Amino acid sequence: MTQPSPVSDDNMHALIASRRSIVELKSDIARLRRGTYAGVFALACALTLLVSLVIVTVRTWGERDMGLANGLGLLVILVLAITGGLLVGDNRNVTVTDESDTRKSLSISDLRFNLEVAEDQRLRLAASTARPVHERRYAYCDAIPAEIERLQTEALRYRRWHNGFQWLLILCSAAIPAVAALYDPPQPGKGLLIGLGAAVSVITSAMGYYKFRERSFNLHQTADSIAQHLSALDLSIAPYGDVDEAQNLMRFAEAVELLRDEQRKREQQLDQPHQAQQGTV
Structure with missing residues (x-):
């Protein structure tokens, strides 16, 4: 098996x-997307508020003076509409500076194309700057604590999410x-009881869907398993007691990758619906 050629500094800097x-x-x-989403959200809020004002005004016509509320509402709608329009318009393009210090405006489609080109260039540079196997394994071992x-x-x-929802x-x-005993008859505590019951249902559903406790336990x-393997490698004890350090690094990499693969499978299983999990068991 031939070893890769030494990596030059120019290739490494280019990579x-x-x-x-x-x-x-x-x-x-990501910045363009966030700005566009914020603008669309502001426009949606403006439209929702406008429809709400129209409905309330029609239903209370002749019964209540909605002039002040409509004036303030229209002012808020105008601010939201202008803000949303500016955000959507400003985030259609982004100004960047290329290697020749030339500033140009790029759309999100142009950025995606440049990203594909950069990814292809990175792959070609990575192939030309391949390091020897033992160096990659040493680097892999050094990255394990992180x-x-x-x-x-x-x-x-x-765990914090689970404990917070549990409390x-x-x-x-x-x-x-307590509220049921305090308000007897139920009024005016009926709305509070409905809200508490809805909160209990939402919290229970969220905990059952996201499975915070199971995810925390698996992680x-x-x-702990990876840390145990790392300690065994540092102390040169079983299963890393071989005199040849390259063999120990190879076994360590295989064991850690196996643990990470098992963790990914457990995460995928938790992401599946409850019926699918029963079918896979």
Whole structure:
């Protein structure tokens, strides 16, 4: 098996520049999308408010003076419409500066095309700057602590979501009988009881759909398993007690990739509907 040729500094700098260009293009595309979505949302709010004002005015015609409310509502509608129009118009194009310091305006379709070209260039540069296998395995091993930290952080985030929803569920469930006992007859606490019941239903449905506790447990389990393999590699104990360090690195990479693959499969299983999960068991 032939080893790749040494990587030159020029090729490495070109690869880094290509990756930076890809990141900047993705950031520009995301910014254009966010601005467009914000503009569309503002226009939708303006239209909704206008329809609401018309309906309320028609239903209260001759019974209530809606002049002040309509005036303020129309002012808000005008502000939302102008803001939405400006956001949609300004986010059709983005001004960028190329390598020759020339400023030009690009649409989102142009950015996507440039992104495809940059991705293709990155792949060609990556193929020409391939490093030897042992170097890639050392780099992989050095990147594992960051992967463990990412898994633990994500697991902690899901755990916090689970605990927060659990406390909300407990408080809402405890408030329902308290409000029912406080307001007897139910009025005016009927609306509050309806809101608490709806909150309990929404919280229960969200916890059952997103499965925060299961995701946190799986992520913690994967992070602990990878950390155990990393400690065994550092201490040169089983299954990494071989004298040849290259063999240890190969076994470590295989074990970690197997754990990550199992984690991805568990995440996919959690994303499936409940009926599909029963069918796969």
